[in-house]
Amino acid sequence: MTQPMVEAVGVHKSYVGVEVLKGVNLTVARGEVTCLIGPSGSGKSTLLRCINHLEKHDAGELRVDGELVGYEARGGKLYELNDRRICDERSQIGMVFQRFNLFQNLNVLQNITVGPIKVKDVDEESAKKRARELLVRVGLEGKEKNYPTQLSGGQQQRVAIARALAMEPKLMLFDEPTSALDPELVGEVLDVMKDLARSGMTMIVVTHEMGFAKEVADTVYFLDQGVIEESGDPKVVLTSPSSTRLQSFLAKVL
Amino acid sequence: MNTNGDAAVKVVPVRHYGQWFGMAVVALFLAMYVHTLFSKIPSGARTCHLVLGKYQCHAVLKWRFGWNVIFNYFTNGEILRGLVVTLELTVLSMIVGVVLGVVFAIMRLSRSRLLSGVAWTYTWMFRGTPVYVQLLLWGFIAILYPKFAIGVPFFHVYIVQFGANTVFIPFVAAVTALGLNEGAYFSEIVRSGLIAVDEGQTEAAMSLGMTRGQTLRLIVLPQAMRVILPPTGNEIISMLKTTSLVVVLGVVDLLGAVTNIYGETYQIMPMLLLASLWYLIVSTILSVGQFYVERHFGRGALRTPPPTPIERIRRDLRGIAAKYRTPRGVQVESKS
Numbered sequence: 113m114t115q116p117m118v119e120a121v122g123v124h125k126s127y128v129g130v131e132v133l134k135g136v137n138l139t140v141a142r143g144e145v146t147c148l149i150g151p152s153g154s155g156k157s158t159l160l161r162c163i164n165h166l167e168k169h170d171a172g173e174l175r176v177d178g179e180l181v182g183y184e185a186r187g188g189k190l191y192e193l194n195d196r197r198i199c200d201e202r203s204q205i206g207m208v209f210q211r212f213n214l215f216q217n218l219n220v221l222q223n224i225t226v227g228p229i230k231v232k233d234v235d236e237e238s239a240k241k242r243a244r245e246l247l248v249r250v251g252l253e254g255k256e257k258n259y260p261t262q263l264s265g266g267q268q269q270r271v272a273i274a275r276a277l278a279m280e281p282k283l284m285l286f287d288e289p290t291s292a293l294d295p296e297l298v299g300e301v302l303d304v305m306k307d308l309a310r311s312g313m314t315m316i317v318v319t320h321e322m323g324f325a326k327e328v329a330d331t332v333y334f335l336d337q338g339v340i341e342e343s344g345d346p347k348v349v350l351t352s353p354s355s356t357r358l359q360s361f362l363a364k365v366l
Numbered sequence: 367m368n369t370n371g372d373a374a375v376k377v378v379p380v381r382h383y384g385q386w387f388g389m390a391v392v393a394l395f396l397a398m399y400v401h402t403l404f405s406k407i408p409s410g411a412r413t414c415h416l417v418l419g420k421y422q423c424h425a426v427l428k429w430r431f432g433w434n435v436i437f438n439y440f441t442n443g444e445i446l447r448g449l450v451v452t453l454e455l456t457v458l459s460m461i462v463g464v465v466l467g468v469v470f471a472i473m474r475l476s477r478s479r480l481l482s483g484v485a486w487t488y489t490w491m492f493r494g495t496p497v498y499v500q501l502l503l504w505g506f507i508a509i510l511y512p513k514f515a516i517g518v519p520f521f522h523v524y525i526v527q528f529g530a531n532t533v534f535i536p537f538v539a540a541v542t543a544l545g546l547n548e549g550a551y552f553s554e555i556v557r558s559g560l561i562a563v564d565e566g567q568t569e570a571a572m573s574l575g576m577t578r579g580q581t582l583r584l585i586v587l588p589q590a591m592r593v594i595l596p597p598t599g600n601e602i603i604s605m606l607k608t609t610s611l612v613v614v615l616g617v618v619d620l621l622g623a624v625t626n627i628y629g630e631t632y633q634i635m636p637m638l639l640l641a642s643l644w645y646l647i648v649s650t651i652l653s654v655g656q657f658y659v660e661r662h663f664g665r666g667a668l669r670t671p672p673p674t675p676i677e678r679i680r681r682d683l684r685g686i687a688a689k690y691r692t693p694r695g696v697q698v699e700s701k702s
Contacts, residue, residue: 164573166569166572166573195577195578196577199572199575199576199577200575201575202572202573202574202575203574203575204575205573206573207570207573209566209569209570211566213564213566213567213569213570214570215567215570215571215585216567216589217585217588217589226574226584227574227575227576230576230580230584231574231575231576231580232575272570275570275574276573276574279574279575
């Protein structure tokens with residue numbers, strides 16, 4: 113039995129007085145695509161942000177590739193990692209945001225190369241070469257010199273995916289990657305993600321695209337009010353849900 | 367008549383009688399002002415000429431504003447040397463202010479309570495006391511700390527020491543005071559710029575594994591520049607004028623040179639006007655520079671940049687020309 117890529121056991125997270133995650137258990141195997149669905153405020157994004165330590169979880173155990181996220185266990189105690197170790201952990205996990213968050217002061221090529229050059233000390237020439245390959249892969253060759261504001265939402269999100277892939281991550285996190293897009297642009301981003309899934313990338317996707325979840329995901333988790341209500345094979349979970357919460361959620365979304 | 371059958375209607379615009387009256391009053395005051403600018407007054411001296419065997423005497427007149435004095439002293443060596451000192455003070459104090467401002471703004475936004483506390487206290491102290499008082503304090507710093515030394519703190523062991531008066535000569539005291547004061551204001555400008563950058567930019571940088579320092583240097587600060595730059599122009603112009611306070615420390619800047627000269631010649635008003643003219647000239651040059659720098663950094667944020675003054679004049683002239691080419695009230699028939 114190989115080690116799972118992500119393993120969460122009883123993960124809790126509270127913001128001033130509000131408990132957002134109330135003990136979440138989740139396992140993501142290598143090369144699998146996992147979709148997190150659920151109503152807004154259910155804790156999907158928070159869980160995702162805990163996985164690359166953009167948020168600190170308060171209790172429970174969260175492991176990526178066997179390593180504890182944000183902590184180190186020595187002699188029965190948990191030691192908080194210093195900034196450099198946390199940066200190191202994050203550099204191995206790619207993240208794509210709902211609002212793209214491309215660096216406004218850099219052009220497309222610089223957006224993709226800044227991570228490898230500054231964080232992984234890759235030399236500029238090979239970083240640029242790799243960036244051009246990635247732009248071809250997401251269908252944006254020739255846009256190297258454009259600035260983010262000159263691109264459509266769908267194009268920006270594809271650059272954001274290329275930016276994350278340039279770091280050669282072992283895990284990709286997608287936080288509602290198509291929610292801020294015009295309906296006609298959703299397809300081009302989902303196509304890139306499907307292609308990525310086929311190439312064997314381990315992915316966790318927070319999404320409202322049930323069609324994508326049904327087609328691509330290996331496992332679907334339904335979160336509601338900070339707990340996982342139901343999980344399993346999307347073809348089963350999304351077509352014949354057993355919990356009434358998921359039934360009413362799907363009735364509203366579909 | 368055009369093809370639509372509309373008759374050409376004569377339009378009588380609303381008459382703004384109040385506006386006409388207001389303009390007349392303003393024009394009157396303007397005329398009076400221009401008149402005093404170029405009027406002459408008795409100088410107190412009398413001159414007599416021999417006319418047809420008789421002496422005829424009358425009062426000698428002089429320019430009320432002393433234009434001839436202003437003209438004579440305008441590029442006087444002492445004035446120009448003073449102007450150079452003013453410019454040096456402005457540039458050096460701004461450099462000190464900008465560096466301190468950036469450092470303290472970053473400290474203020476730091477997670478460390480100590481750093482942000484120090485930054486807050488600095489702003490509180492230097493923004494809360496008059497810059498004039500601060501200038502005097504730095505000028506007389508030797509009273510508080512007669513000697514400065516490098517050594518072991520609290521044990522009176524010194525490796526190097528020097529007297530406060532040899533370091534804090536008036537010019538240095540002036541730059542220190544003006545720079546520290548400017549730093550307090552400038553840190554607030556930088557802070558507003560840093561806050562204005564979307565938090566998503568920081569998150570994206572951190573998700574790539576960048577350190578806080580890299581995120582600030584490569585992503586946040588460059589984007590904050592667009593917000594920071596316009597008020598910076600304002601601060602430079604403000605600093606140019608504030609430097610005139612250094613006269614109190616005996617630094618001979620532009621105002622110092624002017625007061626030295628009128629101390630001897632008693633041409634008080636012309637010399638003060640001369641100084642004002644020089645300040646106005648330099649600040650005008652700075653404003654023009656500010657306009658173009660802002661326009662440059664506004665690119666990308668604004669789809670159409672504001673027109674330059676030259677473009678605006680050209681556009682206005684074109685507008686007037688067009689108005690006279692097609693007389694009002696005449697309708698151009700269109701082929702429809």
